[in-house]
Amino acid sequence: MKIAFDALPLLGRKTGIGFCESGQVSAMTKLHPENEYILQYFAVRHLETKRQELKPYLRTHVISKHRFCSPYGYRLISGFVPVPYRMFFGKEAELTHFFNYIVPPGVSGKSVVTVHDMVYKAYPETVRARTRHMLDLGLAASMKRADRIVTDSEFSRSEIIRYFPEFSEKIRVVPCGVDTERFHPVPDKKFFGKIQEKYHLPEEYFLYLGTIEPRKNLEKLILAYAEFSASVQNPAKLVLAGGKGWLYDRIFSRVQELHLQDKIQFTEYIAEEDLCILMSHALAFVFPSVYEGFGMPPLEAMACGTPVLVSNAASLPEVTGTDAVIVNPDSIPEIAQGLFRLYSDSSLRAELSRSGLMRSKEFSWEKSAELLYQVYLELLPEV
Numbered sequence: 001m002k003i004a005f006d007a008l009p010l011l012g013r014k015t016g017i018g019f020c021e022s023g024q025v026s027a028m029t030k031l032h033p034e035n036e037y038i039l040q041y042f043a044v045r046h047l048e049t050k051r052q053e054l055k056p057y058l059r060t061h062v063i064s065k066h067r068f069c070s071p072y073g074y075r076l077i078s079g080f081v082p083v084p085y086r087m088f089f090g091k092e093a094e095l096t097h098f099f100n101y102i103v104p105p106g107v108s109g110k111s112v113v114t115v116h117d118m119v120y121k122a123y124p125e126t127v128r129a130r131t132r133h134m135l136d137l138g139l140a141a142s143m144k145r146a147d148r149i150v151t152d153s154e155f156s157r158s159e160i161i162r163y164f165p166e167f168s169e170k171i172r173v174v175p176c177g178v179d180t181e182r183f184h185p186v187p188d189k190k191f192f193g194k195i196q197e198k199y200h201l202p203e204e205y206f207l208y209l210g211t212i213e214p215r216k217n218l219e220k221l222i223l224a225y226a227e228f229s230a231s232v233q234n235p236a237k238l239v240l241a242g243g244k245g246w247l248y249d250r251i252f253s254r255v256q257e258l259h260l261q262d263k264i265q266f267t268e269y270i271a272e273e274d275l276c277i278l279m280s281h282a283l284a285f286v287f288p289s290v291y292e293g294f295g296m297p298p299l300e301a302m303a304c305g306t307p308v309l310v311s312n313a314a315s316l317p318e319v320t321g322t323d324a325v326i327v328n329p330d331s332i333p334e335i336a337q338g339l340f341r342l343y344s345d346s347s348l349r350a351e352l353s354r355s356g357l358m359r360s361k362e363f364s365w366e367k368s369a370e371l372l373y374q375v376y377l378e379l380l381p382e383v
Contacts, residue, residue, distance in 0.1 A: 092108075097111075112147065117314075206343075287311070293315060312326050
């Protein structure tokens with residue numbers, strides 16, 4: 001087969017979508033070298049940087065193909081005028097996979113699209129207006145064009161069917177994985193020292209890692225932490241690590257209103273090479289999000305042997321199973337009680353560390369890529 005991937009999510013600072021594509025593409029090109037793969041992307045600036053970012057994915061059977069055009073300009077224009085994608089990338093690929101919701105018009109051969117979640121429908125107030133407008137304008141047409149729709153969890157499959165029942169037969173579930181070369185226990189304190197100094201971290205901390213935005217339920221986490229920290233003498237600090245997302249101002253304001261600046265720390269974006277150590281040395285990883293299509297960070301924390309707290313919402317219980325402290329994301333007292341349990345009960349932390357590590361082994365990018373490959377074979381059965 002000649003398989004093309006839309007490489008845009010792999011470029012720049014990767015989000016969850018980019019890490020999902022990275023894991024699946026890397027594993028598939030290793031597992032199935034009998035095929036030819038093309039990493040396709042539009043770009044008009046920083047071309048050498050982008051070439052370097054794609055270099056780790058390239059092999060004798062994996063090439064990149066660049067076209068000089070603004071990716072956002074093309075997406076905007078093609079939403080109104082159906083400029084064919086094949087005008088830029090030709091008819092070489094038998095199948096093209098788009099990992100970020102939208103299949104453009106005029107794709108040659110078969111097409112697959114990953115629709116990670118329906119947050120823009122379920123919680124529209126938590127989504128950036130530009131993104132919401134783009135999905136309102138183009139998602140239904142995109143899923144109609146696609147020959148298959150891939151999503152990350154059974155929860156997300158049910159959500160897509162809830163809002164777009166006409167596409168139910170096209171949907172296939174392909175769970176994400178965890179890269180155990182990147183995420184694994186690092187108990188040695190000497191490695192933590194450099195990271196601690198770099199990010200000015202406390203000795204003992206709860207860790208949240210993800211975008212700083214409303215749907216991650218950070219305001220309620222902050223309120224719950226205020227309740228927890230008032231109940232103990234020397235509370236572990238709360239470290240909120242991640243880039244600023246949509247409507248982040250009120251999250252920062254909440255910390256100031258509660259006078260918790262000395263107990264809650266924001267670190268901004270964390271370099272990829274530092275994530276494993278940061279997670280490994282957290283007292284616990286906390287992720288009380290109200291809506292996730294999959295939720296990779298809790299799984300990555302589990303792979304580091306770190307106890308995890310998640311909400312009982314959306315796909316998170318599907319990912320963590322019973323190997324986490326699970327709380328109602330709408331209940332501040334319940335989140336606070338979860339923090340207290342993890343802080344005060346060392347035997348609970350040890351048990352969750354052990355069972356979470358085992359749970360994470362059930363998810364691998366190799367397994368994820370093989371499931372995705374079977375979706376491709378449905379569309380090209382002669383291979």
